[in-house]
Amino acid sequence: MKDYIIKALTKDGTVRAFAAITTDMINKARQIHDTSPVATAALGRTLTAAAMMGSMLKGEQDTLTLQIKGDGPLGGIVAVADSKANVKGYVHQSHVDLPLKPDGKLDVGKAVGKNGYLSIVRDFGLKEPYVGRVPLVSGEIAEDLTFYYARSEQIPSVVALGVLIDVDLSVKAAGGFIVQLMPGADDKTIDILENTLAQIPPVSSMISGGMTAEDMLDKVLNKFEWSRTDTVNTGYNCDCSRERIESALISLGKKELKGIIEEQGKAEVTCHFCNEIYRFNKQELEHLLEAASS
């Protein structure tokens, strides 16, 4: 797996940054879900952001769910990441096709739509999950996440995400970066960052041009002294299992399970994240019924 994320901090500690290369991850997502180009771009941007946000989680078992729901034809996007930056996700309608924007770019904003929300759920195991939710700004995802950080977490941030689709519809380049101001950042730091960010090329062209995650941060933080604090691998990995699906079936409760047994005599459950199909015959379902509560 050659996808990875680097984390960086400026010398004075007032700016932190993350940069990711996720080309393989998004190609895998595209293969699993057979996504159209605009769906690949939307899912790819969301998975890339989730990977970086997952890598920020402190506890080993912590997970993060990033959900985007607009009124566009995609119908919604879900991405889940763990603290080791394993990600999985899906779009509701993976075959959406839309005309390109006048500038020739994929119209992710239109595919996602507006009049909706972006939500982040951080699950810390036994403790209460942290839930943040903001209305969508443009449906372009990076902009929506920038707004999310400002509004919901009061962390001034810039999120940039890019997915470049090749002529054969595979993913040619994917990745992104997140830059955040830490407490103590002054106006001068903000001005410098804004000026730099206004001048750098789009993420997808930087990565397709051969830039590494380090090269991207060199561009973003070029006016600062900075150093890399960590490097983590990232990739598309589904952690579903027969045991998990069994627990999900048990949690339906006795009444629901009885209904399935009587009406269908079997069950077939497909994992939304990897399309693995789990089949249960009548005998197996009856076994689960014994474990279910009323």
Ligand SMILES: [Zn+2]
């Ligand atoms: Zn799965």
